[in-house]
Amino acid sequence: MKTRFKLLAITATILGLATSALLTKNEVTAEIILDAQPNQVWQILTDGENFSKWNPFVTNMQGVIQKGEKIVITMEPKPGKKMVFKPKVLEAVPNEELRWIGRVGVPGIFDGEHYFILEPYDGKTRLVHGEQFSGIALWFMDTNQFSKNFKAMNIALSQRVNEFNEAATQ
Numbered sequence: 001m002k003t004r005f006k007l008l009a010i011t012a013t014i015l016g017l018a019t020s021a022l023l024t025k026n027e028v029t030a031e032i033i034l035d036a037q038p039n040q041v042w043q044i045l046t047d048g049e050n051f052s053k054w055n056p057f058v059t060n061m062q063g064v065i066q067k068g069e070k071i072v073i074t075m076e077p078k079p080g081k082k083m084v085f086k087p088k089v090l091e092a093v094p095n096e097e098l099r100w101i102g103r104v105g106v107p108g109i110f111d112g113e114h115y116f117i118l119e120p121y122d123g124k125t126r127l128v129h130g131e132q133f134s135g136i137a138l139w140f141m142d143t144n145q146f147s148k149n150f151k152a153m154n155i156a157l158s159q160r161v162n163e164f165n166e167a168a169t170q
Helices: 002-023 038-045 048-053 143-169
Strands: 025-034 058-062 072-078 081-085 088-093 097-104 110-121 124-134
Touching (some): 025 143, 038 110, 124 143
Antiparallel strands (some): 025 124, 110 124
16 A cells, blocks of 8 residues: 555556646746837747848748748757747737747747747837746746847847838938
């Protein structure tokens, strides 16, 4: 009887830890107000082939930006350290929302649901740029480190918008 109790206790502990790991989540966000209409921001955000000209974080995006499609994302979270992901597009609502999910390994190890939400804001666009991280790997890494990448991308996007605005007035 004691052996069964110990086995049950060990099994319950393992299941509890596994469940906890799968439920481990963290969200990182960065917001910015951009001096452009949402359709202008959308055009820049979905022109992945030109990311290398302005984007310090997501340096390339290839594929069809449409719900259910797989795309190829090249990120550079640190200078010289490129990472290539093949996420699935979860949402692609023009001028409103772009969202994809990328995984390292099988689901539950390290999942990242990256998103851009565009909202009209007093003649401009409020951009909420973030990612919801989940999985066992969160026990071993600090996803808050990506905050600086999101902020840098937002600032670069603002500069890109301003370049387009200046070109349009000339």
